[in-house]
Amino acid sequence: MMPATQWDPPWHARLGLSWSTGTVPVLLILILGSALGPHGLAVLTPEVLRVVDPAIPVAVAALGILAGLEFTRPAAPHRWVLLGKASLQSLLTGAFVALGVRFLAPRLPGVDGPEAWIVALVAGVAASMSASLPSVDPDRLRPLAIRLRDLDAIVPAFGGAVVLASLHAPFPLASMTLLAQAALLALVISGAAWLLLADTTPSTEQRVFSVAALLLVGGIADYLSLSALASGLLAGLFWGVVGGVARDCIERDVSYLRHPLVVLMLLTAGARTTLSPSILALALAYLALRAAGKLAGAWLARRTPGARLPDDLGSSLLPPGVFGVAFALNATAMIGPSAAPLLAVVVLGTIGSQLTAAMLRPRERRE
């Protein structure tokens, strides 16, 4: 394992205020979005946000694609062990947050009722993910704690897809059928893009096909009102598994677009955030439950057999990353305006988690 001093980020990166390879200033962009949004300086009016809305599923799908490609990256030791541990801690966090939100739901206006479980599950899925933007450098072998953190979005992304599918079909079999159809469509698009890219040589044409495939994956998920994150993840896994020219082209071109798309997504999420006492209270609970879930998950992950993980794994898992906000934004668009408080809770929880993570930094760096 590399020495901790080589990957522990500086203070401004820990606070989510700086931009470096593989990270985005989440805190800065969310606050900026909130300041520019309809409830702030009103630069981003509701009309402007409506214009931007169609790009959001594409941004979310791009994140999914990058996560899928990251998972299938060659020469990554302990992949399955780390995935199991990451999924364990994310499921534990998700369960903590979902149960806590469901417990508080009757006390909060607009959250109670039949949608309370959906809101709780979406909050749980968003809280369970700590993954940040995957690194594009294939040669860099990152510490196990960071690799585990970047893998914890995979299982929750598929779980979130099931939750969103259940919005359309109340019966489990029907929602599974819907999900299978969406997955099939994502695979068909991925397959078509793979075939096209395999026989295309000029990079300009490859870029056109890659971007078209990204737009289709995100667009189809949006049209079906299903999880763009899961569709992108499935497409990314497909391209990662088949490899070859397709994988290289997709990774290159989606990585080229990832920063603008993620900034757009975070700005939109920040702009859509509203504040009220109930939202602040729920965000406080979300933050506390997420921190407890991540620390408990890390404690459990360290004690399960497999790769040896550092003592301060919990501190490494506390940063919220971008996948949680992406999923919440995607889910809010699917559920409708009634889920706007949920997005606000996730955004505020993300800001709080980023600040908490900066305070509970890994021990090696402080010593």
Add this chain to the structure above:
Amino acid sequence: MSRETRQLLTAALLALVSLWVLARIRFPDQQTSPNPLPALLPQLAPAPRFANLAGEIGDLQKRLSGSWLVVTASLWSGQTGEMTRRALPALRFRSDVALVLVSGGERLSLAEDVIAADRPTGLTVVRADTGTQNPAVTQWAPPDLDGPHYLMATATTPAGVSLRPVLVGSLHQTRSSAWSGPIWAVPAGTDLETGSILFTTSGELAGVATREANGPVIVPGGVVIADATRLMQLGSPPGADLRIDVQPLTDALARATGSVAGVVVAWVDPAGPSARQLMIGDVIESLNGRTVANVREWDVLMMRLSVTTLDLRVRRRGQPADVRVTLPSPEASASAASLGLVLTSVPGVGAAVVEVERGSAADAARLRTGDIITAVGGLRTPTPAQVRNAFAAAAPGGAIILALTRGDTHRVDALVK
């Protein structure tokens, strides 16, 4: 205890405490307060100006100008008995045919161009010159009836037809016995003139403005065109006059008569066709199988009647009864046109009107009790006999001219035989 365990226990404790505290608070519903800051981007965009609005209306006017024409006609008012000459907008719904909507009490006197007219609605189908190509105008289907709408209304001037914007606060779908389909009631203060053709800002045909008993309404384009097409096929209904007066069935009258719906007979002409069949106080509940709900429906049925045998269902002294009234044929009515005046001599002045018979030539000319006929034809200060003789001498369909003094005013009218 390791640092990891301490962090975990602290976080778990904080989570439990926050859940415990928050579970004891009931958060009230809170409305989102409006942002006091004005939106920035719309301020950067060029502000709309009145010149833009005028330009938009001008463009729309050019685009739609083929769909209307101006009909200059004399309008006879049934209420005042006066003729006025006005320019009216007519909607061209076929290349050679247009429709005009006038107030219910008015009639278009343009015999050579009128194809058919419907008295209850004031809808009149007229011939149009075929030189202008009729543009394809789509009919408007409002997505939201409750919201406000900007419509473009035609305004007629001697120079032609122009468009002006009208804000309609809301549309309330309702029914009228005079129209075949639903119409839209608009708020009372809406600035709509009867007969104005209404378009949307994108050039769709919204309808035609008119008035019903409760205020201004818009008859949707589809309804008005369908009714005009039907009117053109069937022709103007002759209508009928039972020579009775009816009034609404009030709650008190309903209790007294035992009827729940209908119109109450208030007067029966002793010389009329229903003198022996109907009595004052009868409640007419249906006519030829059609329920009569109110006076408006009765008037509409009477004005559109095209048969001479009427089967009425009436309630008389609380008991239902079936009554059949046979009307004289229109030809017989025309041939029996009478002067209908009871006159008395005013020496040195002329003949004073003591009574006007309903449905007579004098009634049609709107003569009233108290009028003094000061001249008839070329004869001054006529006696009652001279008036009657002058009318009798006129050919059927012909007219005599007479001078009247009504209070302090003087006028000239024609009595059509």
